[in-house]
Amino acid sequence: MTTLDSSPTALEELARRLTRLEDRARIQDLVAAYAIAVDDHDLETLLSLFTEDGEFERAGSIARGREEIREFYVAAMDRYSLTLHSPQSDQISVDGDRARGLLTGRAELALDGTLMMAAYRYSDEYARVDGRWLFRRRDLRFMYAVPFERMNAGLCTTERIQWPGTPHRRADFPESLPTWSTYR
Template identity: 45%
Template structure:
């Protein structure tokens, strides 16, 4: 996803003044903050559910027609989402996801979008994989509850712990156990990656 970072930064960091005595505007501002907090809580609770292997909680965090996408491979609908997470849980005995703060843009129609990033330690039976990931999200509010309409994950790196130092400086930073090295999903693919040379 291409992100116009200067425009998004300006939009999300500019606080409009509220007209004096406009209770409707104040109520709308309070609702905006409540919606943003609910979405941020959803993302934090998601990380806990993944680490606890709480499959029912995870599936319930998605809309009924939601999509979980991992590196371009989508799982659509509750059954497919459940299967995707079960496969991950079967591969990694112990997982620790540390989400970092993200941003949320409300669209005013019960939908929102956002992105966040984080780090993870993922233990298989034979090795520890270290990963840095980014989520691009679409959210939907129904009956007062925010859920994921789509959650897409990509990776800056995913490598066995003993290979991080030797692989981090290269582009082939996706090195899941028993797979051939692959190029990282970002940041080299960003259209701005080399733009500072202009």
């Protein structure tokens, strides 16, 4: 029979590991709450998930602070009649009251009468504020955003960002990643 080492060092290490797991779970809950708030057009909940000085970046445009983030999402919610965000995988690294994450996901979006399919990544920075994990920064990038009826042709090109009424443009990744062309 093996006995559990109950020395202060072993107990402290166990407590650190448990705290890290709890922090990761709370950050995963934050990510889920964000997706639900966006899909529900619950702007007040959405804003409460960011720090006061939080930032949101999309397509090179950065909204800084909750008021600018509000303006961004009001404009987006006015255009999207329905959204379904599905967070999929995450990598989270916690360091005290700060953390970083890379989240992948997919979305179905009804935009200007067009059903769009998208795959995205968020590069996130999180901060613990008054015991609660919040977004400090979210940087949204797309692998593709293509009308449903053009999925086949739309994914077979590097110009996979095809929002209605805009010129097609190159996808944010994976071609821009250093590993994309150096794996050989």
